[in-house]
Amino acid sequence: VQDYDLAATLTSGQAFRWQCADDGWEGVVGRHWVRLKQEPDGITAQTAAAVRDWRWLEHHLQSQVPLAEVLAQFPADDPHLQLAVQSCRGLRLLRQDPWECLASFILSSTKQIVQIRQIVAQLCERFGQPVAVPPGHAPAWAFPSASELGRCAEADLRACRMGFRARPLFEAAQKVASGELDLARLHALEEAPAREALMRLRGVGPKIANCVLLFAYGFPRAFPVDVWVMRALRQFYFPRRRPARARLERFIATHFGPQAGYAQQYLFHYLRKR
DNA sequence: GTCCAGGCCAAGC
């Protein structure tokens, strides 16, 4: 794959489990431990066990997505967005497991990315299944399933230093485990009803719902607005006065076009890195 | 010490 910036993609606050090791990026995708390395002509991957079918990884990395075609759909008359693209071209959107994505972003509210990573790491070590790693390598765990989290005690979650986020995470785990919320079914829904379904969960508002819609379900227009993106929006597009919510929503829906979600990710990473 | 972090919710205008 060309035009793929692994470092930018894995550090852009979409996923919280990738670590920069001496020789590449190490993480766990589903039940696969994997080490990725950026090469001049693509990405190489190493696993603990032999792999015949790599579709799970291609799907996760979205390496078959033609980035040029995505970026060509950005508004051409937007100098700020074009600058963001210049600064981190090759940044991609991953396609994550819905439960891992939902749970991670429930944990994300008013936390710095470093801390989200710490909480998620503790959660995996305490409640996740161990996965195969190369000989001599430190152990690694899968992200704990909804039923694995739903059958522990809320206090056990709290012990992972997640504070007030323990209750919403625990409730979400139980609702997903029981089938009251069927995450697989959301794939078949349109964006708006899928968002409504997610927002029925305690602790899931528009921002977290949009993260899940974009990062796990791949709705290309989903546009999470956090403090950083809000900063970008106000600074670049509404420098005079703070826009009303309806006005802002209309702007987002019309200005950024069919790949608004990608545009959002470029703005987020651009502002955070500069 | 103070401020703030990929927010959300309930209460009060």
Place this chain on the structure above:
DNA sequence: GCTTGGCATGGA
């Protein structure tokens, strides 16, 4: 409809 304070915790 919009604004405000509270929520746990820890990095900057």
